[in-house]
Amino acid sequence: MTRLVRSFCGVFLIGVLARTGVAEDGAEKRPRPNMVGAYGPWLSEKVLGDGPAKLSFRTGKWKTLDEWRKAARERAWERIAPVDQGGKPEVRVESTHEFDGLQIERLSWQLPGGPRTEAVFLKPVGAKGPLPAILGLHDHGGNKFLGWRKIVRIGDEPTEIVVAHQKEYYGGVAWANEIAKRGYAVLVHDTFPFGSRRVRVADVSPRVREDGIDPEPNDAQGVKRYNKFASAHEDVMEKSLVSAGTTWPGVYVVEDQRALDVLCARPEVDPKRVGCAGLSGGGMRTVFLGGLDDRIRCAIAVGFMTTWRDFLLDKCYTHTWMAYVPLLPRDLDFPEILALRAPAPTMVLNCNEDGLYTLPEMHRADAILRETFERGGAADAYRCNFYTGGHKFDLEMQNDAFAWFDRHLKNRP
Template sequence: MSTDRREFLKKSGLAGLGVMGGNLLNLQANPQSINPALPVNNQQELNLIGAYGPWAKSLNLEKLPSYSFRNSEITDPDSWRDATRKLVAERMGAVDLGSIPKVTVHQTGTFEGVDFEEITYQLPSGNPTKAVILKPENVQGKLPAILGLHCHGGNKFLGLEKISRTKDDIPPYVQAHHNTYYEGRAWANEAAKQGYVVMVHDAFAFGSRRVKIEDVPTSIRKGITDFSLETEEQIDVYNDWASNHEHILAKSLFSAGTSWPAVFLAEDQMALNILADREDVDASRLGCAGLSGGGLRTVMLGGLDPRIACAVAVGFMTTWADLLLYKSYTHTWMSYVPILPQELDFPEILGLRAPLPTLVLNDIEDQLFTLSEMEKADKILQEVYAKANASDRYKCTFHPGPHKFDQAMQVEAFGWFDRWLKG
């Protein structure tokens, strides 16, 4: 495993284990190490919460969730979809960000065949959101559009730069990110070259939307300041701080009656409003895509916003059982909606968009998920789309390799968009 990948795993979840993580892994390998006199059930599959795992799974995850479209008594797709979207919004603690804000264009130009606009807009809280608009050079008229959703990657200092580019001279750590997860490409630019208007914005708590050190009490700053974030080493220090601060931010959002997925969704929908409102965009042909954290956001936005005519979720598809038993430690607080597993399995959030076209791209050796659970998620979505009489509009592909959105996967994604947004 590369150093970059180890750092990613550390910052996107493993850092939360610390010394206890080492103890947990040791106990999984040798449950008697804590007390050799204790009996061991060798028939029980090891899981992250030990003897409590089978019990916790039995509470809700061994039967069809109550709002699952796979239930035979659900026969009206439209009524089911409307009611279930409303339910998910309630479970999340949906927030309203108001009307579309004024957009300020700061810079325009052309880079490697792509015209770009660097913009900002002010949401009701936090610093202005930075975004970039990309489209093919010298193209006129309305085009289909894609909202590009950047990843987590253990790096909250960066946002839109993870998948877009407007100049040759970029910091080495940005290029390293492109190399590690996207086979050296800024995939949003590549999508624009295929004939799309592509918008990429900084997500909540990333880039321009990140939590600033000077805005929190001195007691939790850990001796760092925003003004010192210049070198790659200093940025790594901030990202470590931000990883630990996720616990505080998530608990604070819960205390406010909302959740991280709700804020993600609200800000992504506002970006979609801005994109759809452009004169060069055909608002009837909107898509979204993203890897990892961007794949999670694709699940939520694609499942809950009917304007997304075509969705491509990359590197984020599994079941609640996988997160319960095996892989919660590789994920952040951004994934969880309390109580919802009683009513929908995780893939069924994305399945709310059936019969609209949906592509899921998985990596066979993805260390963030269990392969058998990714395969179960695929079967669930197959069932949902079959019941919606739209099997031809759902596709799932398993690509070789670890967690990534490489060039082969990008080609498949762009082909899927071409089929459904240009066809």
Template sequence: MKKNRREFLKITGFAGISVAGAGILPAFAKEKNNTIIPNTEIDEKDQSIIGLYGAWANSLNANKLPSFSFRSQKWPDLEKWRKAAKDQVVERLAIPDIGGLPKVTIKKQYNYDGLHMEELSWQLPYGRPTEAILLKPQNAKGRLPGILALHDHAANKYFGCYKITRTSDNQHPLMKYHQEHYYSGIAWANEIAKRGYVVLVADAFAFASRRVMLQDVPSRQRNGLTDADLANSEGIASYNTWAADHEHIMAKSLFCAGTTWPGVFYAEDRKALDILCARADVDANKVGCGGLSGGGLRTVFLAGLDPRIKCAVDVGFMSTWKDFLLNKSYTHTWMTYVPLLPNELDFPDILSLRAPLPTLVLNDSDDQLYTLPEMNQAEKVLAEVYKKAGAENRFKCSYYPGYHKFDDKMQKEAFNWFDQWLKV
């Protein structure tokens, strides 16, 4: 890479903030020759990130199946289980009602990179308009399969859909580096579109067009920043640091409103799915979704709950609640957690709600956001559910060397998986 990681963290405001939320750097001891050395003192046996309380907290659910897991013998029937488990997840998420299909405005359309692109926006009942990018092969005819591509978190709320797209030769330098760092320099939404898909990428709640604007919060909360300060990389870095510190405020406020952050994500992602499926150029019976990190988190809930997602690819976000509890909650965003749900479904059980629909999980074996044993355990949970559902060939989990990423080799497997199940 042209710049080392430390410089990148500095200019983007990621220092002290995880790629999935907050607090990744304490997991590393030092940098040497631009290589990050994992701190082997983290996750020591008999230790936890909450000290002596870890063993007690883990014992509350240890060695017993969550009550709504299909792995339990009390759930012999797949469809009865799915309905009961989904109803329970929906209740826990407290998904807000955000109205019907919004009016979609095409702000701009053009051809670039062999693709036809549309810059879209729609107004939800709250906040500023959601902005999105739609991509499909130039001169495409008829209905094509669709992909809802879900962008990552990466501790960068200033940007959203541009993290995984490229719409001109004048790419923002931070987005150029972002794609080099996480995606082998590839705008993966562009590349999957070129294979014959209509791809929609929308800004997620609290990102980019949906981010919390400084002008809209009390001045005492702004840390001296204004929205006008965000015109350069240093300003964007300052905003991202501010937005990371603001996450706990947003999460607690959503709890006070009687909802959850994953519930809001699901409501808004489902609205984007409504828009994609309603298009005349999309075959609504052949739609998939996927994404890295925060996009993987959103994939778990959207693909787990909405049967319109016929094929799912979850990248860099699959482990267990135990892993978060004892080892890694500090590396993850407030956007991850749903109160009480761990009593009823382990984290991989949520994604298993879609069985027997095709599901691919892609892990990085050295991913600093999870422990490998718990990634392995999550794989076992999903494999067991798919086996019980009689669909062993529709679940696959692969591991790739390296840290948290969705590189070119992983993309190749993901794209082939979409082709296998959506182009039939």
């Protein structure tokens, strides 16, 4: 695993425009920017098919959600092929201070593979608990140099890069701080391969370093060079992971679970009132962690919900390799990974003009989730909102998300 983590990473954004396919009736099909050209529609029809996947609750094969969840989760874990990152890690408190009404602890822990994980724990000053808690999952955003800093502020002078990132995606605020101020304990950690868990340029072969460097945090141009290096090699990272007998979710889902261990063990945290949320790559992580770990009592996936069909036909070129699990689409559609948590409270927040997905498939994913919850007798536990604008988790969306957490975690009897 150590060699695996020392490989290389990035965002795979190689959009290959497919040639135009022709339907049997002679009508032209629209060009599709997928990786398999005119084969995409054929694969969608003949391999994915139009009906529910084999392990979908919507097939009617299972009488209860509990029966379905057991079978479907077993297969999902098999496909994900998780790595062994040990049990609950030993946590070291690096520093403590107060900022903007919050008590902030800088933490770190060592997992069996890779560099030391950095994290931040936040709670209202003086709060002793038991508090509802949130595991904040940072985004991808094409920026692997940053991890927890994308959604947290620990002082008055964040770097230029952090300010710009939060302005673009989060309405200019650190959403982890904002939810902590409402009376929550919040933990945000770096996950593979971001921030402290990123791959260092110095650790890889000179043949693949290109123009990458390992910059200082306030070196904006240097960070751009690092992220360009990282983005150029995410496909090779995927090859490395598959060669090691695992997948990308097989690494980061386990790391997120170890962070969840840390959060649930905190003396001021009520382990029965824990939620998770994240935008984009954080939404992707919410889908997997929320769908596979029962400790997440309330989950909110923001800006990452569509179908495998959408990835196949239109949007694979806009996404990280971190989303894919070989063979799993035959068993579960993408939204059904999150639906594995039914009947636990679940929210999805989408934006109508989000260029990472097609709007029809976002609505199709919503329908799949809704049908699963309804069939399981838990219609009220699921909500999906659509907003105007592009890829974001802005203040309006944050208010709706926080209200959902309040309803199911903070105000729970």
